[in-house]
Amino acid sequence: MMIELKRMKKFRLSLTLVVLFFFxxxxxxxxxxxSTWPGVTATQDTAYVANGNxxxxxxxxxxxxxxxxxxxxxxxxxxxxxxxxxxDGQILVGDxxxxxxxxxxxxxxxxxFDKAKGGYNASPLTTKDGIYAPNTDDTLxxxxxxxxxxxxxxxxxxxxxxxxxxxxxxxxxxxxxxLYALQVSDGKQKxxxxxxxxxxxxxxxxxxxxxxxxxxxxxxxxxxxxxxQILWRxxxxxxxxxxxxxxxxxxxxxxxxxxxxxxxxxxxxxLWTVPKQGGLxxxxxxxxxxxxxxxxxxxxxxxxxxxxxxxxxxxxSGKLYATPIYVSDHLLVASMEGDSLLVSLDQxxxxxxxxxxxx
Amino acid sequence: xxxxxxITPFLNVLLLIxxxxxxxxxxxxxxxxxxxxxxxxxxxxxQIKGTQAMQNLQTNKSWIEMQKKYKDDKEKLAKEQMALYxxxxxxxxxxxxxxxxxxxIIIGLYQTITRAMASTPLQLLFLEQHLYPxxxxxxxxxxxxxxxxxxxxxxxERLFLPFxxxxxxxxxxxxxxxxxxxxxxxxTPPTTGDPHxxxxxxxxxxxxxxxxxxxxxxxxxxxxxxxxxxxxNIFTVLQxxxxxxxxxxxxxxxxxxxxxxxxxxSSGKQLPSSTRKPVKKSQAR
Numbered sequence: 169m170m171i172e173l174k175r176m177k178k179f180r181l182s183l184t185l186v187v188l189f190f191f192x193x194x195x196x197x198x199x200x201x202x203s204t205w206p207g208v209t210a211t212q213d214t215a216y217v218a219n220g221n222x223x224x225x226x227x228x229x230x231x232x233x234x235x236x237x238x239x240x241x242x243x244x245x246x247x248x249x250x251x252x253x254x255x256d257g258q259i260l261v262g263d264x265x266x267x268x269x270x271x272x273x274x275x276x277x278x279x280x281f282d283k284a285k286g287g288y289n290a291s292p293l294t295t296k297d298g299i300y301a302p303n304t305d306d307t308l309x310x311x312x313x314x315x316x317x318x319x320x321x322x323x324x325x326x327x328x329x330x331x332x333x334x335x336x337x338x339x340x341x342x343x344x345x346x347l348y349a350l351q352v353s354d355g356k357q358k359x360x361x362x363x364x365x366x367x368x369x370x371x372x373x374x375x376x377x378x379x380x381x382x383x384x385x386x387x388x389x390x391x392x393x394x395x396x397q398i399l400w401r402x403x404x405x406x407x408x409x410x411x412x413x414x415x416x417x418x419x420x421x422x423x424x425x426x427x428x429x430x431x432x433x434x435x436x437x438x439l440w441t442v443p444k445q446g447g448l449x450x451x452x453x454x455x456x457x458x459x460x461x462x463x464x465x466x467x468x469x470x471x472x473x474x475x476x477x478x479x480x481x482x483x484x485s486g487k488l489y490a491t492p493i494y495v496s497d498h499l500l501v502a503s504m505e506g507d508s509l510l511v512s513l514d515q516x517x518x519x520x521x522x523x524x525x526x527x
Numbered sequence: 528x529x530x531x532x533x534i535t536p537f538l539n540v541l542l543l544i545x546x547x548x549x550x551x552x553x554x555x556x557x558x559x560x561x562x563x564x565x566x567x568x569x570x571x572x573x574q575i576k577g578t579q580a581m582q583n584l585q586t587n588k589s590w591i592e593m594q595k596k597y598k599d600d601k602e603k604l605a606k607e608q609m610a611l612y613x614x615x616x617x618x619x620x621x622x623x624x625x626x627x628x629x630x631x632i633i634i635g636l637y638q639t640i641t642r643a644m645a646s647t648p649l650q651l652l653f654l655e656q657h658l659y660p661x662x663x664x665x666x667x668x669x670x671x672x673x674x675x676x677x678x679x680x681x682x683x684e685r686l687f688l689p690f691x692x693x694x695x696x697x698x699x700x701x702x703x704x705x706x707x708x709x710x711x712x713x714x715t716p717p718t719t720g721d722p723h724x725x726x727x728x729x730x731x732x733x734x735x736x737x738x739x740x741x742x743x744x745x746x747x748x749x750x751x752x753x754x755x756x757x758x759x760n761i762f763t764v765l766q767x768x769x770x771x772x773x774x775x776x777x778x779x780x781x782x783x784x785x786x787x788x789x790x791x792x793s794s795g796k797q798l799p800s801s802t803r804k805p806v807k808k809s810q811a812r
Contacts, residue, residue: 204649289648325670343670365666385666407655
């Protein structure tokens with residue numbers, strides 16, 4: 169009888185463990201991780217990269233860590249949107265829960281804005297008068313430089329791209345397929361134009377009252393800023409995720425087929441293309457003195473000249489989804505799942521330093 | 528390989544259904560769950576038959592005698608068990624093999640629903656890159672409309688009432704707990720009353736643990752998964768009712784004829800002749 173009881177207890181314990189193990193497996197298998205690629209920005213002497221549980225300030229000269237924010241990782245807090253440095257010395261960064269942080273140049277918190285209901289997938293836009301923070305709760309929040317709410321504007325789906333402004337109007341791209349023009353002063357909508365597909369990239373403003381933007385519908389469009397009229401649209405091989413670079417009247421960008429394009433800003437005519445050199449391209453182009461640099465999912469860093477000729481094609485470890493940055497003779501490339509988080513190259517593609525997040 | 532064989536096809540079918548039901552992701556999840564249930568129905572039938580056969584065996588006289596006779600000789604017991612399985616035409620794996628096959632399908636379904644509600648750029652990129660261009664138009668379908676009733680299917684569900692604005696009530700998690708409990712109880716077969724019946728013990732523990740574990744998952748994960756759990760529980764009860772395997776007596780105070788499971792019969796089939804010879808006593812010369 170005792171032996172039977174022991175056997176039954178052992179059986180129950182085994183079954184409990186099996187059930188718990190099953191649900192552990194199930195919890196682990198419930199889908200893709202809620203992370204994405206890092207976001208990077210830089211000033212003349214410091215690079216700021218948001219990745220995972222922190223924002224890291226890196227010395228541009230030697231790749232050493234200056235500070236991290238927060239000091240210690242906080243459960244449930246993750247940062248991926250590229251930080252933004254304001255003219256008055258604040259660093260703004262949004263996390264994946266619902267908080268926009270203002271941090272000083274030494275990594276100490278100034279203030280927070282936590283009234284949003286979703287996370288921040290995109291960087292805020294800052295002007296001398298305010299902060300415009302697009303959120304995944306479908307709403308753009310306009311704040312003062314001290315973090316107080318001025319107004320908000322709701323769209324019909326998430327906001328994943330930084331807006332652009334010409335001072336009078338704010339141009340807000342949304343995943344709801346619309347590009348909105350809002351008055352900077354009070355957020356009132358001036359116009360909204362349906363571009364036919366989700367817009368995941370920040371618009372590029374030209375000097376002649378025209379803006380340019382790519383969509384996930386495999387198109388690049390030119391839109392008149394005064395009334396939202398579409399002036400031309402050009403088909404691409406695949407979705408356009410990165411911001412278009414406007415240089416000397418031409419737009420340079422890559423798409424998720426891995427192709428690189430240069431098109432005329434005046435009429436959308438394709439001037440040249442560079443066939444796929446590696447994997448897909450999601451970032452925008454960095455502008456160098458002698459051309460442009462784009463990066464691919466398959467670790468390629470591709471430097472092309474203004475005629476589309478490839479100058480060099482370097483590979484570094486990891487998946488390169490983020491837009492590279494060129495500042496103070498450093499080409500900064502942020503990597504996902506690579507040996508290092510941030511790599512600095514010179515104009516010839518030679519590595520200067522690599523930053524690894526300290527454990 | 529997992530993505531190619533399971534996730535990508537599941538994603539495309541789910542999104543095809545979504546595009547056919549006026550971009551309602553909640554309805555798409557429910558219909559997709561129903562489709563998976565229908566396609567795996569033959570496996571479910573096989574599983575039920577296998578479980579029933581094993582259950583019948585527990586009350587078989589030959590089986591019971593064998594357990595007593597060889598309780599101290601595991602090797603002999605196993606051998607005799609296999610012989611009896613063969614004689615009675617019972618496949619001991621018939622009850623669990625369908626579950627093993629369905630397990631990756633269930634995991635695939637979870638991952639598909641989670642990935643479809645892409646909440647980060649990386650997830651949206653994955654989604655965009657895994658749509659069959661001939662079947663679905665990216666520009667029309669992305670991003671998905673994740674709102675269903677009061678829920679955002681990409682976020683854990685909470686209902687905020689006007690008079691209680693700061694306290695979110697997890698309605699769906701509660702529904703998941705209740706439906707999981709009801710499903711477990713309704714599918715628990717009639718017991719033999721034997722306190723040492725391991726299958727009855729197993730059922731009792733599953734009835735206790737499953738609702739809480741599923742409820743915890745519904746509370747903490749995206750509400751799209753919780754919609755799947757509820758739909759799956761309801762369809763499972765309907766499926767078992769149609770097969771006549773539901774035990775309403777476990778839940779209702781009165782009998783209900785529709786789908787009622789029958790009690791396990793007791794089979795008196797004798798052991799094979801080789802094992803029916805009595806043990807000979809040693810004889811004096």
